[in-house]
Amino acid sequence: MIRSSLRAVCTYVLLVGIPLLALIAILRSRVSPALAAAPSSPPAAAAAVVAAGLPQPIAVILAVTVIVLACRACGALFARLGQPRVVGDMFAGIMLGPSVLGLVAPGLSHALFGPVTVRSLEAVSQLGLILFMFLVGLRLAPGELRNQGHVAVLTSHVSIALPLVSGAALALYLYPRLSPGNVSFATFALFIGTAMSVTAFPVLARILTERRLLETRLGVTAIACAAVDDVTSWCLLAYIVALVRSGGGLRAASWTVGGLIAFVVFMIVVVRPVLRRIEPMFRHREAPGEGTLAFVLPLILAAALVTDAIGAHALFGPFLLGAVMPKEPRLVRDLSVRLDTVVVVLLLPLFFALTGLRTRIGLLDTPQMWLIAAVIFGVAVFAKLAGSAAAAWLSGLPGTEAVLLGILMNTRGLVELVVLNVGLDAGVISPQLFSMLVFMALATTAMATPLIDVVSRSRLPDIYHGWRAAVTRSAGVAGP
Numbered sequence: 304m305i306r307s308s309l310r311a312v313c314t315y316v317l318l319v320g321i322p323l324l325a326l327i328a329i330l331r332s333r334v335s336p337a338l339a340a341a342p343s344s345p346p347a348a349a350a351a352v353v354a355a356g357l358p359q360p361i362a363v364i365l366a367v368t369v370i371v372l373a374c375r376a377c378g379a380l381f382a383r384l385g386q387p388r389v390v391g392d393m394f395a396g397i398m399l400g401p402s403v404l405g406l407v408a409p410g411l412s413h414a415l416f417g418p419v420t421v422r423s424l425e426a427v428s429q430l431g432l433i434l435f436m437f438l439v440g441l442r443l444a445p446g447e448l449r450n451q452g453h454v455a456v457l458t459s460h461v462s463i464a465l466p467l468v469s470g471a472a473l474a475l476y477l478y479p480r481l482s483p484g485n486v487s488f489a490t491f492a493l494f495i496g497t498a499m500s501v502t503a504f505p506v507l508a509r510i511l512t513e514r515r516l517l518e519t520r521l522g523v524t525a526i527a528c529a530a531v532d533d534v535t536s537w538c539l540l541a542y543i544v545a546l547v548r549s550g551g552g553l554r555a556a557s558w559t560v561g562g563l564i565a566f567v568v569f570m571i572v573v574v575r576p577v578l579r580r581i582e583p584m585f586r587h588r589e590a591p592g593e594g595t596l597a598f599v600l601p602l603i604l605a606a607a608l609v610t611d612a613i614g615a616h617a618l619f620g621p622f623l624l625g626a627v628m629p630k631e632p633r634l635v636r637d638l639s640v641r642l643d644t645v646v647v648v649l650l651l652p653l654f655f656a657l658t659g660l661r662t663r664i665g666l667l668d669t670p671q672m673w674l675i676a677a678v679i680f681g682v683a684v685f686a687k688l689a690g691s692a693a694a695a696w697l698s699g700l701p702g703t704e705a706v707l708l709g710i711l712m713n714t715r716g717l718v719e720l721v722v723l724n725v726g727l728d729a730g731v732i733s734p735q736l737f738s739m740l741v742f743m744a745l746a747t748t749a750m751a752t753p754l755i756d757v758v759s760r761s762r763l764p765d766i767y768h769g770w771r772a773a774v775t776r777s778a779g780v781a782g783p
Contacts, residue, residue, distance in 0.1 A: 396655030431650025440625025470496030503716030
C-alpha cells in the first residue's frame with residue numbers, strides 16, 4: 304500500500320509538479336515587450352454614428368431586438384447541426400460586428416451600434432455577466448471531486464498545469480510581437496496560460512445532458528474536473544487583474560490579493576453559514592417564492608461591488624457567492640430557472656454582440672498573423688485535450704472514455720469569452736491577440752460535439768489495452 308501510494312505521488316509530481324516548475328522558470332524570463340502597442344482599430348462605439356431621427360431609448364431597443372433575434376436564429380440553426388446553442392450565439396455576435404456586418408453594410412452597422420447605444424449595451428451586458436457568473440458558481444458541486452477520487456484529482460490538475468505552462472511558453476513568442484507594450488511579461492504569460500486552461504462548465508454540462516452522459520462515470524468526472532478548472536481559472540484571473548490595476552507593483556498587488564483572500568475567508572466562514580438558513584425555509588414551501596430571489600439578488604450585486612472595490616474584477620464576487628450557496632436541489636433549481644431565462648435569452652446575447660464588435664478579422668491582415676492564430680489554436684487543443692486525456696488514461700479510464708474526457712475539457716465556450724474580455728478591458732492583451740483567442744474559443748467549442756460523436760461511435764483498438772494496463776501498473780495507479 305505504501306509503495307503504491309508512493310508511486311501515485313511520483314506520478315502526480317511528474318505530471319503536475321514539473322510543469323509548474325517550468326511555469327515558474329518561464330515567468331522569471333526577461334523578454335522585451337513590443338516596441339509599440341499592437342495596431343488597433345478605434346472602438347466600435349467611437350467609429351459609429353447614432354441612428355438619425357431615432358430617440359436614444361428607441362435606438363437601444365432596436366439594437367437589442369436585432370441582437371436577440373440574430374442570436375436566437377443562429378442558435379436554432381447550430382442546434383439543428385448538433386451544436387450547443389451557445390456556439391450559434393457566439394457566431395451571431397461575430398456576424399454583427401465589423402468583421403461581417405461592418406463590411407457588408409457599414410451604414411446599417413453604424414446606425415445600430417452608435418456610441419451611446421453601445422455604452423448602454425455594455426452596462427446591461429455587465430449585469431448579465433454578473434448574474435451568469437453567479438449561476439456558474441451556483442452549479443458547482445464541490446462534493447463531486449471527492450466522489451471521483453484519484454481520476455478527477457489527477458486529470459483536473461494536469462488539465463490546468465499543462466495549459467498554463469504551454470500558454471506561458473507560447474507567450475515567449477507572442478509578447479515581443481502582440482503584447483500591448485505596457486504590461487509585464489509575467490502578467491501577460493499568466494493570462495495566456497489562464498486563457499488556455501479554461502473549461503466552459505455550463506457548455507460542458509449542456510453537452511453531457513444532451514448526450515445523456517451526465518449521470519455516468521465520464522459525466523461526473525468531467526463535471527468535477529471542470530469545477531476545479533473554473534475555480535482555479537477565476538482565482539488566477541482575479542490575481543492578474545489585481546496586478547494590472549496596481550500598476551504591476553508587488554506591494555500594491557499584495558494589498559489587493561490580501562483583501563481578496565480576506566473576502567474569500569469571510570464568504571466561507573461568515574456568509575456560507577448564514578445562507579444555510581435559507582434551506583429550511585425553502586424546503587417547507589410547496590412552490591418557490593419570490594422572496595428567495597429578492598434576498599439573493601442584492602447579495603449578488605454587493606459581492607460584485609466588493610470585489611471590484613478590492614481591485615479584483617467585479618465578476619469574481621458573484622462567482623464565489625454562487626459557489627458558497629447551499630446546494631439544496633430545489634433552491635438551485637428555482638434560482639436557475641428564474642435567472643436563466645432573462646440571462647440566456649436577453650442579457651448574454653448583448654455580451655456576444657459586444658464581443659463581436661471587438662473582434663476584427665481585418666487585424667489579421669498578413670499570413671504571419673493567421674499562422675500565429677493557427678499555432679495558438681494548436682497549442683490550446685494539444686495542451687488541454689491531449690493532457691486531460693493522457694492523465695485520465697493513466698488514472699485508469701478506458702481509452703475511449705479518456706479521449707472523450709479530453710474533448711469535453713477542451714470545450715471553452717462563453718467562459719473563455721468572459722475571460723478574454725476581462726483581459727482586453729484590463730489592457731493585458733492587444734486587439735489582434737484578442738481576435739485570435741476569440742476564434743480559438745469558438746473553434747474549440749464547435750469541435751467538441753462532432754468529435755464526441757465520432758469517438759463515441761468507435762472503439763479504440765483493444766491492442767492498446769494491455770499497454771495501458773502495463774503503464775498504469777508501472778505508475779502505481781489503480782484501474783477502474
